[in-house]
Amino acid sequence: MMLRSCLALGTCIALVHSSPAWSQAGPYDKALLTAVRSVARAVPGDLPTAVRYVSIQDDSAPGSNAVEGAPHANIFDVDPVFQVRYPHGWIMVDAGYDQDAAASIFGHYHPDAYERVLRALDGARLIVVTHEHGDHVGSLLQPTVARRVAYKTILTKQQVEFLQHDDHTSGVFGPDAARSFLVADYQRLLPVAPGVVLIRAPGHTPGSQIVYVQLASGREIMLIGDIVWRMIGLELRHQKPDSVSRMLREDRTSIGQEMAWLADIVAPGGVVVVASHDGSAIHALVRAGTLREGLDLTSP
Numbered sequence: 001m002m003l004r005s006c007l008a009l010g011t012c013i014a015l016v017h018s019s020p021a022w023s024q025a026g027p028y029d030k031a032l033l034t035a036v037r038s039v040a041r042a043v044p045g046d047l048p049t050a051v052r053y054v055s056i057q058d059d060s061a062p063g064s065n066a067v068e069g070a071p072h073a074n075i076f077d078v079d080p081v082f083q084v085r086y087p088h089g090w091i092m093v094d095a096g097y098d099q100d101a102a103a104s105i106f107g108h109y110h111p112d113a114y115e116r117v118l119r120a121l122d123g124a125r126l127i128v129v130t131h132e133h134g135d136h137v138g139s140l141l142q143p144t145v146a147r148r149v150a151y152k153t154i155l156t157k158q159q160v161e162f163l164q165h166d167d168h169t170s171g172v173f174g175p176d177a178a179r180s181f182l183v184a185d186y187q188r189l190l191p192v193a194p195g196v197v198l199i200r201a202p203g204h205t206p207g208s209q210i211v212y213v214q215l216a217s218g219r220e221i222m223l224i225g226d227i228v229w230r231m232i233g234l235e236l237r238h239q240k241p242d243s244v245s246r247m248l249r250e251d252r253t254s255i256g257q258e259m260a261w262l263a264d265i266v267a268p269g270g271v272v273v274v275a276s277h278d279g280s281a282i283h284a285l286v287r288a289g290t291l292r293e294g295l296d297l298t299s300p
């Protein structure tokens with residue numbers, strides 16, 4: 001999860017959403033959540049019925065690596081790929097990575113799950129990514145996969161720039177690769193489908209974003225990627241250890257603002273916050289019926 005390198009890949013979707021209220025009150029405030037909810041219905045159509053996931057690699061790592069001041073005891077990590085399921089069709093959030101990429105990471109890789117992810121990517125109407133690290137976009141950087149799905153995959157301008165310049169990915173993600181993807185440049189919010197809104201949240205990486213989902217049931221979910229690795233970090237308002245942040249070149253000021261918004265406004269507002277790698281929290285959400293385990297590849 002943590003120190004995995006990145007990989008990646010444009011036509012253009014651009015939508016700038018701004019409101020005088022935000023510029024006066026700061027970027028992450030109640031008005032932002034209100035705006036997210038408002039534009040969630042900007043794209044007409046039936047709302048999604050479920051958020052599902054599959055983990056392609058399970059892992060455990062010291063909690064103290066993930067959250068400043070947390071106990072050293074090992075904690076359960078997952079590497080999930082999410083599916084926003086509609087009655088007919090679906091959107092994928094993140095795309096996983098193949099077994100070769102997994103070889104450098106401890107943990108138990110699930111090749112069968114990855115095969116289903118590839119089928120889900122092929123069948124998806126749209127693909128978005130929380131951020132441009134390899135454990136979230138790796139498969140999309142493989143030419144065989146990109147040839148099939150790049151035309152329906154939205155990467156943000158910041159994600160593309162990162163992938164084109166990062167030492168780990170620049171070799172496989174040049175300008176030609178980038179042009180084959182949908183590239184979005186937006187300031188705060190981008191509604192991409194009924195009930196689904198992208199929220200810019202740079203900090204963990206320059207291209208990090210939150211994926212907000214409003215289900216037909218009324219339930220609201222935010223997939224926050226790696227803003228925090230463990231939900232306890234959000235509860236304690238503790239970021240990743242400083243040394244880890246520095247290695248990742250995180251912007252801790254921005255992450256702090258995002259964490260405050262999630263903890264003080266979003267979660268109390270009834271929105272379920274999902275940190276990608278927190279296996280224990282994700283399993284609890286499955287038990288509560290908030291998330292569903294396994295991808296549903298029927299009725300594409």
Ligand SMILES: [Zn+2]
Pocket residue numbers: 001002133135136226276277
């Ligand atoms: Zn990650």
